[in-house]
Amino acid sequence: MRVAVGSENPVKVAATERALPDAVAEPIEVASGVPEQPRGREQTITGARNRAEAALAAIDADLGVGIEGGVARIEGADGLFLIMWAAVTDGERGGVGGGPSLRLPEAVAARVAAGDELGPVMDDLLDTEGVAEREGAAGVLTGERIDRESALVHAVASAAGPFVTEQY
Numbered sequence: 001m002r003v004a005v006g007s008e009n010p011v012k013v014a015a016t017e018r019a020l021p022d023a024v025a026e027p028i029e030v031a032s033g034v035p036e037q038p039r040g041r042e043q044t045i046t047g048a049r050n051r052a053e054a055a056l057a058a059i060d061a062d063l064g065v066g067i068e069g070g071v072a073r074i075e076g077a078d079g080l081f082l083i084m085w086a087a088v089t090d091g092e093r094g095g096v097g098g099g100p101s102l103r104l105p106e107a108v109a110a111r112v113a114a115g116d117e118l119g120p121v122m123d124d125l126l127d128t129e130g131v132a133e134r135e136g137a138a139g140v141l142t143g144e145r146i147d148r149e150s151a152l153v154h155a156v157a158s159a160a161g162p163f164v165t166e167q168y
Contacts, residue, residue, distance in 0.1 A: 001062045003026065003029065006029075006064065007029065009133055011136065014149050015148075030055050030056050030058060034101050034156065038068055038070030039071055040073075045096055047070070050066065068084075069083070080103070081102060082101065086152065093163075122137050
């Protein structure tokens with residue numbers, strides 16, 4: 001099975017390969033149609049869906065996968081959270097699934113709430129580059145107990161449910 005992944009980010013491609021081990025993942029850079037830093041579940045899910053649909057339309061594949069990270073306030077919890085969503089489509093049917101939600105430290109949340117993008121904020125605070133393409137904020141914020149790839153595997157696997165089981 002060929003799967004078009006709506007990103008060239010190696011972490012997103014690896015997460016797709018782990019979630020769909022029988023597939024050949026082909027990365028393709030596509031627009032999300034949402035801001036660089038999606039805010040809220042709706043915007044984050046929309047970005048994932050847009051990426052999945054655009055990736056599928058761009059190459060001849062069986063499935064399109066889109067993955068989007070965003071930030072959101074979550075009812076019943078204090079603070080700003082990192083959220084992760086994925087979408088999978090075959091052009092007719094689709095699925096969405098979420099990864100873990102991690103509360104952002106106040107110093108990070110304040111900068112993101114003021115309009116900064118999470119990846120560059122993390123790079124700045126850690127005095128590094130490319131955190132989003134390695135362990136991600138998820139890895140940094142959990143002391144490497146989970147990393148961005150493993151967090152995204154759960155989102156993609158959840159979104160792929162309609163395509164890997166007959167339960168839907």
